[in-house]
Amino acid sequence: MKRVLILLGSLAGAAAIAGYFQSTRLSFNGQLASTGVIERNGVAYVPIKDIAAAMHLKINRGAGGYELTDSGGANQIEGVTGKVGDVLWNGYARFQVIKIIRGKTYTNQFSGDHQEITPNGDDNDVVVLVCRIKNGMGQKQTCALPGGTEVGLTDTDEHSYGPRTGLSIDCPSRGQELLPGAAVDFALTFDVLQTAKLKDLVYQVEFYGTAGPEKKKFRVSLQ
Numbered sequence: 607m608k609r610v611l612i613l614l615g616s617l618a619g620a621a622a623i624a625g626y627f628q629s630t631r632l633s634f635n636g637q638l639a640s641t642g643v644i645e646r647n648g649v650a651y652v653p654i655k656d657i658a659a660a661m662h663l664k665i666n667r668g669a670g671g672y673e674l675t676d677s678g679g680a681n682q683i684e685g686v687t688g689k690v691g692d693v694l695w696n697g698y699a700r701f702q703v704i705k706i707i708r709g710k711t712y713t714n715q716f717s718g719d720h721q722e723i724t725p726n727g728d729d730n731d732v733v734v735l736v737c738r739i740k741n742g743m744g745q746k747q748t749c750a751l752p753g754g755t756e757v758g759l760t761d762t763d764e765h766s767y768g769p770r771t772g773l774s775i776d777c778p779s780r781g782q783e784l785l786p787g788a789a790v791d792f793a794l795t796f797d798v799l800q801t802a803k804l805k806d807l808v809y810q811v812e813f814y815g816t817a818g819p820e821k822k823k824f825r826v827s828l829q
Contacts, residue, residue, distance in 0.1 A: 630643045630645065630650075631643060632650075632652055632656070639652075639656055639657070639659070640652050640653060640656035640657070642656060685808070685822055685823035685824050685825050686701075686822060686823070686824050686825070687824075687825045687826075687827070688824070688825075688826055688827070689826060689827045690703045690704075690705065690706060690826065690827070690828060691703070691704070692826070694824050694826070695742065696811070696822040696823075696824065697742070697822060698742055698743055698811065698813070698822075699739055699740060699741060699742050699743075699749075699811045699813070700738075700739070700740040700742055700789075701737065701738070701739055701740075701809060701811060701824045701826075702737065702738045703735050703736070703737050703807060703826045703828075704736040704737060704738060704791075705735075705736045706733065706734070706735055706736075706804070706828060707732075707733070707734040707735075707736065707793075708731050708732070708733045708734070708798075708804075709731060709732060710724060710725060710731065710732065711723065711724055711732065712732045712734050712776075712795070714774075714776040714793070715776065715793070716776045716777055716778050716791060716792050716793055717775065717776050717777060717778065718778070721774060723774055723776075723795060725797050726797045727797065729799060729800060729801075730797045730798060730799060730800060731797075731798050731799075731800045731802075732795065732796070732797065732798075733759065733767075733795075733796040733797075733798045733804065734776070734793050734794065734795050734796075735759075735793065735794045735796075735807060735828075736791070736792075736793050737791070737792055737793065737794060737809070738789050738790070738791050738792075739784075739789060739790055739792075739811055740784075740787065740788070740789040741784035741785065741786055741787060741788055741789070741813075742787075743786060743813070744786055745786060746783060746784065746785050746786065747783075747784050747813040747814070748781045748782065748783050748784070748813065748814040749781065749782045749783075749784055749790060749811070749812070749813055749814075750780070750781055750812040750813070750814060751775070751777040751778075751779065751780055751781070751782055751790070751792055752769050752770075752771065752775050752777055752792060752794055752795075753769065753794070753809055753810055753811070753812065754809075754810030754811060754812035755810065755812075756808060756810040756823060757769055757794070757808065757809050757810055758807075758808050759794075759796045759798065759804065759806070759807050759808075759828075760804075760805045760806045760807075760808070761798070761799075761802040761803055761804055761805050762802075762803040762804075762805050762829075763802065763803075765799070765802065767796045767797065767798050768796075769794045769795060769796055770795040770796070770797070774795065775795065776792060776793035776795060777792040777793070778790065778791075778792065781814060794807070794809075803829075804828040804829065805827070805828060805829060806825055806826060806827055806828060807824075807825070807826045807828060808823060808824070808825050809823060809824045809825075809826065810823045810824075811823075811824070
């Protein structure tokens with residue numbers, strides 16, 4: 607009888623602990639990031655590995671504890687990371703790559719000229735990234751298009767490609783005025799080797815006359 611009581615007490619204790627540390631789910635940018643969230647005394651705790659995976663970061667453990675750092679090579683441009691479709695935020699602007707278009711022809715849809723774009727070179731494809739920038743600041747901003755000085759596309763063989771900046775760009779203007787919360791849709795056009803496998807887009811938002819947005823760039827996975 608004593609053993610039965612001890613067993614029942616152990617099961618009751620386990621049930622209490624399970625209820626005390628009941629786990630739930632965490633979503634990040636609309637995607638499931640963790641199923642191991644624990645709530646205790648009104649505070650939610652999430653495994654570090656789940657946060658790192660959701661934000662594409664590395665976990666480093668040192669004498670002072672844990673640190674999350676940007677993943678990838680030491681020499682590549684880092685920033686706010688995500689994938690196609692994600693709405694990314696750098697504290698000043700929201701940036702999104704909506705879709706990827708690749709082929710031998712593309713017709714401009716934002717510039718108003720309906721210009722047909724073809725690759726520069728027989729060995730190239732035209733790669734077009736349809737994008738959106740939204741002003742996240744409390745005052746009107748003029749957004750430079752197609753982007754700041756650090757904009758480029760990379761492939762899996764460590765090549766990089768700059769966007770077109772001449773008359774063939776697909777943007778509504780070179781400097782788009784955006785009220786707080788307003789957005790602009792545009793496209794980045796690249797000439798890329800037809801054998802290349804796309805990897806990442808590095809994008810720098812530039813608001814004229816405002817210091818800050820260009821300091822935190824975006825890196826969007828295209829794979």
